[in-house]
Amino acid sequence: MLRPKLPSTPYVPSITTHIPQDHAPAPTNPAGRPVAPYVGVGAGAVAAVVVVGVVLTALLAAVAVSAVSVAIAAVILRSLVSNTNKR
Numbered sequence: 001m002l003r004p005k006l007p008s009t010p011y012v013p014s015i016t017t018h019i020p021q022d023h024a025p026a027p028t029n030p031a032g033r034p035v036a037p038y039v040g041v042g043a044g045a046v047a048a049v050v051v052v053g054v055v056l057t058a059l060l061a062a063v064a065v066s067a068v069s070v071a072i073a074a075v076i077l078r079s080l081v082s083n084t085n086k087r
Helices: 036-086
Strands: none
16 A cells, blocks of 8 residues: 655764763661561551541531531421411
8 A cells, every 4th residue: 555655864873971980889778677668558557547537527527517407497497386386
């Protein structure tokens, strides 16, 4: 079939130079267990506690709002019923 003809690109030689440098050895972990796995677990645990706290706070707020609305409705209904009995 038909194939598009791509323009030819000129050859550009790559120039790489190696400059030797004296690097200090990387600091080693002191004898004992590595700390990195525990940091990840700690961050996950903190995130889980925060999420659970937010969810529980939202549920508590929903229950409080529902209780207030039921109390207001009860007061209104009681006043309506008591007014009809007095007439």
